[in-house]
Amino acid sequence: xxxxxxxxxxxxxxxxxxxxxxxxxxxxxxxxxxxxxxxxxxxxxxxxxxxxxxxxxxxxxxxxxxxxxxxxxxxxxxxxxxxxxxxxxxxxxxxxxxxxxxxxxxxxxxxxxxxxxxxxxxxxxxxxxxxxxxxxxxxxxxxxxxxxxxxxxxxxxxxxxxxxxxxxxxxxxxxxxxxxxxxxxxxxxxxxxxxxxxxxxxxxxxxxxxxxxxxxxxxxxxxxxxxxxxxxxxxxxxxxxxxxxxxxxxxxxxxxxxxxxxxxxxxxxxxxxxxxxxxxxxxxxxxxxxxxxxxxxxxxxxxxxxxxxxxxxxxxxxxxxxxxxxxxxxxxxxxxxxxxxxxxxxxxxxxx
Numbered sequence: 155x156x157x158x159x160x161x162x163x164x165x166x167x168x169x170x171x172x173x174x175x176x177x178x179x180x181x182x183x184x185x186x187x188x189x190x191x192x193x194x195x196x197x198x199x200x201x202x203x204x205x206x207x208x209x210x211x212x213x214x215x216x217x218x219x220x221x222x223x224x225x226x227x228x229x230x231x232x233x234x235x236x237x238x239x240x241x242x243x244x245x246x247x248x249x250x251x252x253x254x255x256x257x258x259x260x261x262x263x264x265x266x267x268x269x270x271x272x273x274x275x276x277x278x279x280x281x282x283x284x285x286x287x288x289x290x291x292x293x294x295x296x297x298x299x300x301x302x303x304x305x306x307x308x309x310x311x312x313x314x315x316x317x318x319x320x321x322x323x324x325x326x327x328x329x330x331x332x333x334x335x336x337x338x339x340x341x342x343x344x345x346x347x348x349x350x351x352x353x354x355x356x357x358x359x360x361x362x363x364x365x366x367x368x369x370x371x372x373x374x375x376x377x378x379x380x381x382x383x384x385x386x387x388x389x390x391x392x393x394x395x396x397x398x399x400x401x402x403x404x405x406x407x408x409x410x411x412x413x414x415x416x417x418x419x420x421x422x423x424x425x426x427x428x429x430x431x432x433x434x435x436x437x438x439x440x441x442x443x444x445x446x447x448x449x450x451x452x453x454x455x456x457x458x459x460x461x462x463x464x465x466x467x468x469x470x471x472x473x474x475x476x477x478x479x480x481x482x483x484x485x486x487x488x489x490x491x492x493x494x495x496x497x498x499x500x501x502x503x504x505x506x
Contacts, residue, residue, distance in 0.1 A: 155184040155281075156333040156461055158288035159472045163480035165295030171325060172297055173317070175304040175337070180285050182405070183335055186437030187469050188359060188392060190374050190385065192222050192276045193246035194237075196467035199446055201244040202495045203471035208275075209491070210473040216284045220371070220385070222276030223259060225423075226269040226378035233378045234269045247275050259373055262366070262424040269378070276374055278385075281469055288472075300325065308345040315345070315457065329483065331459045336403035336438040338448075338462035347452055350505045352463050354438040355398040358412040361434070362391045362420075365427040375423075382419045390432060393420055398439070406436040439466045443505070447471075449478050450501040459483060460502045 158179060161172045176182070191211060193204055211217045226234050234250070241248050249272045256270040257263055293299070303319040310316070314326040334341040339349035368386035376383040377396065384393040395416035399409075417428055442448050442463035452458040461479050464471065478497055481488045488495070498504075 155180070155285055155288070155469050155472050156335065156464060156475070157331075158285055158292060159476035160331060160333060160461055160479045160483075161297045162288040162291035162295070163476045164483060165292045165297040167480075167484055170292065170295075170297040171327060172292060172299045173303045173305065173319075173325060174299065174301045175334075177302050179289060179299070179301070180282075183437045183439065184281065184285055184469065186359070186406075186435050187279075187281045188383070188385070188394065188466075189279050189281045189469075190220070190222070190276060191217055191279050191470040192374065192376075193273060194241050194244075194248065195470065196465060197445070198240060198244050199499055200467050200471065201241070201246050202492075203447075203474040204467065205245055206474035206477075206492050206495065207471050211279065211284070211470075212277075214287070216280045216287075217277035218280070219275075219277050220374055221259075222273040222374040222376065223256065224271040224273070224376050224378045225256065225260070225263075225267050227266045228268055230378050231269050234271060237271060237378060246273070248273055260375060260424070261369075262426050264423060264425060267423060271378075272373075279469060284469070284472065288476075305341060305344060308341070310457075329457045329459060331461050331479070331483070333461040335462065335464075336401075336440045338440065338460070340403060342452075342458075342460075345455075345458060347455055347458050350448055350460065350463070350502055351443045352440050352448070353443075354401050354403050354440045356401045356406050356409075356436050357394060357439050357466065358397050358408045358416065358436045359392055359394045359434070360408070360413050360416055361387065361432045362393055362417070363429040363432055364391050365429050368426075377419075377423075382416060382423070384420065391420075391426075393417070395419060401438055403438065406438050408434040408436040412436075441465045447475065447500050448502050449475060449497065450482060450503065453503040 253268040336354035338352040374385040448460040448463040
């Protein structure tokens with residue numbers, strides 16, 4: 155999504171080549187997303203990017219309203235209060251609700267889960283549709299796409315970067331945009347650029363058959379302590395233990411222990427019967443040390459642009475992120491609805 159979105163924004167104004175290491179775009183994190191737009195996901199410093207992306211996603215039909223619940227037990231009341239305080243002035247729509255309202259929104263909830271925050275604006279994202287949209291826009295505007303192009307070397311000649319893939323194909327570009335996700339630091343090292351500490355973390359999701367089947371309008375449900383989240387999907391339940399296991403950049407695979415933890419946690423939340431595991435997958439969410447995205451020219455190399463570290467919020471913030479990068483790469487003004495965003499929060503220069 156990172157590469158496709160910025161290619162789409164740049165292609166009307168520049169010559170763009172999109173390099174994809176796999177046989178098809180979207181194979182890794184984009185194709186394994188839990189597919190929701192949630193205003194508080196990623197923390198207060200991510201909220202401006204999420205809100206700035208909302209109008210584009212909504213106006214183009216990529217969002218379907220769902221709503222979200224952050225839930226807790228009596229002992230989690232202080233965490234619920236802290237969450238409300240943390241997001242009070244961010245513009246996110248968060249509402250404290252009582253247990254009666256909570257139980258109406260989440261039938262089958264066990265009695266000890268009595269604290270909740272309601273987010274009415276949370277929505278499902280049509281991730282595949284958004285990704286196709288960006289790829290199509292890039293192609294229509296003249297961008298080229300090269301697949302199966304895993305870069306093994308990157309060097310500069312007198313005018314350009316020259317990137318070589320493992321089939322010995324060479325690609326030249328005046329500016330390299332590093333949208334390599336979990337491989338962002340590896341690409342930087344190939345280019346003799348100091349890495350910023352992008353760390354891939356594995357996240358597991360399992361699709362369950364449960365009885366009763368989840369209602370199609372069931373909210374996204376997240377634990378205030380960060381131990382699970384779940385949502386309905388075509389009569390089944392998508393469940394994650396909210397794991398973040400350090401991993402090398404790779405084709406991530408789910409681990410049975412993570413799946414067992416997820417199911418055990420679910421069974422301590424609702425009285426539904428888990429009738430079967432239907433499918434499972436894992437993806438890598440890549441974070442900078444401060445868990446904020448990295449957007450901007452490298453402070454030591456004016457033709458190497460970082461567009462990475464977008465964690466689990468990269469899809470829901472894709473439109474705003476692409477607008478920031480396009481403005482910086484093309485030297486244009488930020489869109490009017492984004493002028494209040496402090497983009498220095500995301501600059502790679504913050505790492506020294």
